[in-house]
């Protein structure tokens with residue numbers, strides 16, 4: 001898919017948000033879209049997804065099936081999670097049986113099984129975001145576009161996002177994902193588009209430094225805070241395991257009983273310049 005000489009402004013005589021943007025993404029490629037707040041990342045993603053039409057220029061070769069995950073899922077819709085997702089599966093071209101299977105799969109995988117009968121406006125922001133992610137991948141998309149998909153998600157689900165992206169790319173889909181918090185460390189091999197002053201600059205993936213993996217255990221109640229601190233320090237979080245049932249986890253080497261511990265895989269990385277805006281709000 002190519003964006004060819006794309007210009008966009010939101011109103012006549014308004015400022016140009018995109019100026020002569022020209023970038024391409026191929027099948028199986030992942031692109032991380034970077035830029036400071038208000039630079040135009042969402043605008044670029046919406047043009048790529050076909051949500052916004054360029055004021056000038058064109059988008060060619062957009063795959064037929066596009067999955068779009070907006071920054072904020074529009075939860076103000078009078079449906080239950082199950083009815084909404086089933087309908088979205090049908091809109092994506094799945095037959096009723098396939099739509100049902102896809103809804104079962106994704107509600108289970110994203111921890112939404114207990115919310116299937118809940119109406120969208122009653123969901124918490126994070127749960128609604130998961131519904132927003134699920135609807136985009138019910139049918140494997142040829143293009144998956146995610147606008148800050150980590151916002152509002154709990155640590156376990158945040159950890160699933162790179163896995164979902166990898167799966168779409170492995171199946172030959174293209175993926176565009178914006179990231180202003182430097183959460184993207186896990187997507188090694190991703191290309192980068194940087195948006196600044198209306199222009200989009202593409203760059204190749206940076207070479208991965210040698211990594212070591214450190215496993216740690218923390219009380220379950222402190223997982224989110226620990227993950228946030230580690231990310232802010234420039235570490236990648238590879239995996240967050242939910243607490244094992246009491247009685248299953250063995251005491252540690254010092255003979256202390258388990259505390260519902262969660263193991264996080266952590267890999268220290270050389271911080272990419274774009275990834276310095278960590279969870280605790282460094283420079284963006």
Ligand SMILES: Nc1ncnc2c1ncn2[C@@H]1O[C@H](COP(=O)(O)OP(=O)(O)OP(=O)(O)O)[C@@H](O)[C@H]1O
Pocket residue numbers: 010017035036037038039040041042043044180
């Ligand atoms: N619907 C709209 N109408 C008018 N202007 C808009 C609209 N949406 C975005 N803009 C403006 O376009 C510019 C780029 O916004 P955009 O949301 O694309 O940036 P962004 O890089 O995604 O920002 P953030 O990181 O804060 O989400 C900003 O100046 C913004 O105010």
